[in-house]
Amino acid sequence: MFDPRTIAVVGASRAKGKLGQAVTALLKSNGYSGTIIPVNPSGGEIEGLPAVRSLEEINGPIDVVVLATPVSVALDALETCTRLDVKVVVGVTSGFSEAGGDGNENEIRLRRVMQDAPFRLVGPNCEGVVRPASNLQLTFSPMFNDLRSGPVAMISQSGALGGLMALRLGERGVGINAIVSSGNETDLTAADLLDYLGNNPQTRVVLCYVEELRNGRRFAEAAQRLTQAGKHVVAVKGGRSRAGSRAVQSHTGAMAGDDRVISAVFRETGIIRARESVAAIDAVTALAAGRRPAGNRVGIISVTGGLGVEMTDLAESAGFEVPVLDETTQTALSRYVPFYGSVTNPVDLTGVVLANPTFVGRCLEAVAADPGVDIAIAIITFVPDQQFIEALAEAYDGTDKPVLIVWTGSARSNASGEALRERAVPVYDSPARAASGLAALAATTGEVI
CATH class of the missing domain: 3.40.50.720 (NAD(P)-binding Rossmann-like Domain)
Structure with a gap:
């Protein structure tokens, strides 16, 4: 196929x-x-x-x-x-x-x-099958055009939601192994596809949109095998509400099932449950990079104080630590951060970095190298120079720790993000969306909010 x-x-x-x-x-x-x-x-x-x-x-x-x-x-x-x-x-x-x-x-x-x-x-009632490595676009929807080959497999009972998620992941440089729009699942079910696609050695993450688990036991068993093997399963379950459950019946002919039971099954089997498709995209973006944090300590650098504070609040609310950085790290940062900034954590680089495009990369390198940091986050707004992005890409290459980039002003920047997309660096447009990716990095079960 x-x-x-x-x-x-x-x-x-x-x-x-x-x-x-x-x-x-x-x-x-x-x-x-x-x-x-x-x-x-x-x-x-x-x-x-x-x-x-x-x-x-x-x-x-x-x-x-x-x-x-x-x-x-x-x-x-x-x-x-x-x-x-x-x-x-x-x-x-x-x-x-x-x-x-x-x-x-x-x-x-x-x-x-x-x-x-x-x-x-x-x-039937599906949008088809896509596999970028084979140039196979067996669908009527152009939403799946120009995808990169990579570690994410997707199963979706909704073709349109599958297209949305594939498009957004593609825009971030996240590569796709295969996509199956499973539709009504008269024969092949999400459980069959999860077992097959998840066991493909190229697959690191499986993203699922399901409205009904037609073979719930097999789905759970397949998911548990994958999570125990170190892979990730991220799922969006449609029909959570009473009205949503009614809509599911008319969409794929499915019965949505008891949402509380499904949540319990997901928790037991290690499935990361996303409330909706945007949170799922954010989670998969972080997981697809393949970097696992050693703990829950986050180091944050930001070109502006307010965004750094918001990211800090979101991280701590999600159960992460934002510790004061090591003195050696603070000393290294002081070479680039003016006295009116902050080098503790979050690091406030201030606007001075806009005139010194390599500074942000050097500061990210310093924070990522801190022995008390497991995950590094860099927050930028508008970027006046391509060197800014190249410096971040080089800093990403220089560490094996997870790194998330929050770029709030890409549409107003004189720079391309291609260097980040080529590396599949997790990039988000707000601290809130980065928080979903951050939660997925540490989650073995539970919901991504």
Whole structure:
């Protein structure tokens, strides 16, 4: 599924805006190097590729079949797949249990076909599968464009939330191993995918958005194995509220379950629970860097006093220590910090660093080297010079301790953050968001707020 040689798109179309047209176009434009076979009753050529009129016209095995048609056509095609050499079917098509009414009848037929099917089904009602290392963008959504390959695997019952989280992680330089939009999970469930993706040696963190744990015991067991192996599972559980639970039923046809039970299971298995998708992104950003703190002592440097104070309050409220720095560290910092600043912790660099772009990097190096600091945080606002960012990147390279950067004024800066993105340095736009990342670094269980 993640390295297919042949993909057939049932519902491929010449009409812009059709799901099948979007799937075919994105596969091609993102550089997928395998064989793409558009399937359309009119045949001819679609997106510059020769089309077949039906799946039966394809000679040889088909690694992945994508269903992007109205539901009745999709079900007919699914039955056809049972007679062919098909490995995996990805069901983009909607109109099953999530729709109620006629959708329930469609669901019954779907399950009947899948009882003896020789292939596995992703979805239906999903956005597809993405794997940057294979240039595989098997989806109709451009939200997954231009992702880097890396250590984060993602499973999402909501395609749109999966797209949001992937986009935001990509903007921060966090690399993605694979993404599966699991949809209604008629066959393959989040538990199946967690077990498979989590055990991939390239995966360091698994990010999940789930509305129902359809195989809760297996999900918990898989998560516990991963956390015991030193990997991280971050989960957002939809349907926490009464109204949210009702919305879940109409979205993927799922029953949300008792939220208190789910929280208890997450705590017992080491899953880090995020209240919502933004907090999950912040947590994964910190964890994906792969640096583990030796303790909970935080050293903070800031170009402004107020932001340093806020970060300190948030850190201590989350159970971290912000200790006074070692005298040797304070002496080193005094070479760069004026007398009206502070070198204790948090370190107030003052605005003088704006005229001396390398100072911030040297101060970060000094704080990170302090024997009483386990995690270093650097806070900057607008940056007038690219050297500012390069100095922070060099300081990050010079330590193996976790380092978080809070950059509140990137949009007003005369500098690129590419040096930080290349290294997947955790970068946040406010102390509050950095606090979610900070909490994830120390958490083995519990909620990220």
